[in-house]
Amino acid sequence: xxxxxxxxxxxxxxxxxxxxxxxxxxxxxxxxxxxxxxxxxxxxxxxxxxxxxxxxxxxxxxxxxxxxxxxxxxxxxxxxxxxxxxxxxxxxxxxxxxxxxxxxxxxxxxxxxxxxxxxxxxxxxxx
Numbered sequence: 529x530x531x532x533x534x535x536x537x538x539x540x541x542x543x544x545x546x547x548x549x550x551x552x553x554x555x556x557x558x559x560x561x562x563x564x565x566x567x568x569x570x571x572x573x574x575x576x577x578x579x580x581x582x583x584x585x586x587x588x589x590x591x592x593x594x595x596x597x598x599x600x601x602x603x604x605x606x607x608x609x610x611x612x613x614x615x616x617x618x619x620x621x622x623x624x625x626x627x628x629x630x631x632x633x634x635x636x637x638x639x640x641x642x643x644x645x646x647x648x649x650x651x652x653x654x655x
Contacts, residue, residue, distance in 0.1 A: 544638040545592065545608060548629040548645050549621040553582065556627050559648050560586070568633065568641060576601055576628040583627075593630050598622045605630075 550556050556575060564570055574593035577583045596604045601622050605615035618628050633641045 544633050544635055544641075545610070546631045546633060546638070546641055546645060547605075547610070547614065547618060548631075548648070549618060550627045550629060550648065553627065555648055556586070556629060559629065559644065562644055562647070563631075563641070566640065566644065568631070568637070568644075572632045574628075574630040576622055576630070578622055578625055591630055592632050593628075601628060 548559070550559065560570060560573065563573070570590075572591045573589070574591035574596070575583050575586050575589045576593055576596055576598055578598050580598065583589060592608065593601070593604055602615045602619035605618055606612055610618075622628050631641065
């Protein structure tokens with residue numbers, strides 16, 4: 529996959545779940561910095577990548593997929609209400625070396641968050 533991908537999904541117990549597939553850690557760091565500057569709570573962010581040790585270096589890695597192993601992404605996302613197709617896209621991306629960033633956000637702030645994800649060359653996927 530040549531582009532960063534992002535998707536927004538409604539969940540019953542979390543208002544909105546935003547998924548972003550990023551190609552490198554510098555993209556993740558920049559996005560996290562921008563979200564923080566916009567006063568989004570980074571405790572609502574999870575980072576999943578094939579290099580678990582590197583993922584754990586992000587202090588913000590506490591959100592909805594906290595502690596999920598890379599090989600369990602598909603199953604965890606489906607349990608959260610993500611479509612099987614969207615979950616497989618995320619699983620395949622992590623397996624191929626990309627980074628999955630998952631963020632829960634209140635519905636009223638989802639548009640602003642979506643725009644920030646798109647600012648990082650994200651392509652929205654609907655699930």
